[in-house]
Amino acid sequence: MKKTLSLIFLFIFALIAFLLYLAPASVVFGFAEGYLPKNIKVAGVSGTMWQGRVAQAQLNHQLIDKLEWQLKPLSLLTGKLNADISFGSLRGFDTPFGKASISVPLSVESLKLVHTNVRLPTSMLLENVKLPMALPTKGNVKIKLTDAEFPLKEQKQLCNALAGQAETHNLSVQGLQGWIEFDTIKGKLSCDNGALSLNISEENQLGLQLEAQYGIQIMQVRGFVKPDASMPKQVHEAVKFLGKPDNNGRYPFKF
Secondary structure, eight states: OHHHHHHHHHHHHHHHHHHHHTOBHHHHHHHHGGGSOTTEEEEEEEEBSSEEEEEEEEETTEEEEEEEEEEEGGGGGGTEEEEEEEESOTTOTTSOEEEEEEEEETTOOEEEEEEEEEEEEHHHHHTTOOOSSOOOEEEEEEEEEEEEEEESSOOSOSOSEEEEEEEEEEEEEEETTEEEEOOOOEEEEEEETTEEEEEEOSOOTTOOEEEEEEOSSOEEEEEEEOOOTTSOHHHHHHGGGGOOOOTTSOEEEEO
16 A cells, blocks of 8 residues: 555656646746746747746846756756856847856755856946946947856845956947047956955056945945047046046046
């Protein structure tokens, strides 16, 4: 009798696991739709919950195409859920693109990213940043993370670990006399006491040196610019809006 009951329970468990494995992603998103933030919308969901695709997602006003994922069921045996995700097109230079391998423990305490590459339009990054003046831009920022971990339950910090770099690509800024092109600007990404940190110290055409932190209780950007002599006159005129230069001819800023 016990052997029969065990076989029945094993069959039921296997059946449930099989149904979950083949569950349409559209059904899963249908149940989860009411729990998604209001600024997130999805359309064109296909595939299963383990391997599927969203034709288009919208985050605020930014559209994200071809969001795809592939979960790895065997990783559950290690107490984690691993997955590969990607979105966008590598050829769409002015649209978001990214791919990463993620790992989430079954306790759902944190999210770990490895081998992460993301490309975002500069306009998208500056959308929610309050700058002293309007700054229309073109181009994008490439972000490469070698290691990153973000808490999912802890509300006191934004990151547990972060190591990577960011660099601009085809960056241009609109000036009074047209668009101004800039060479690549590179910076290092890290986690500073739970806050996301960006440090730009390498030489660049704009003479930009910057330290920025963004966290739960902190948001600050400080640094200075000293445009190279080869930069257009309008760039040298524009930086004067930051105030008086220091003894080294650098224009400091802080906000």
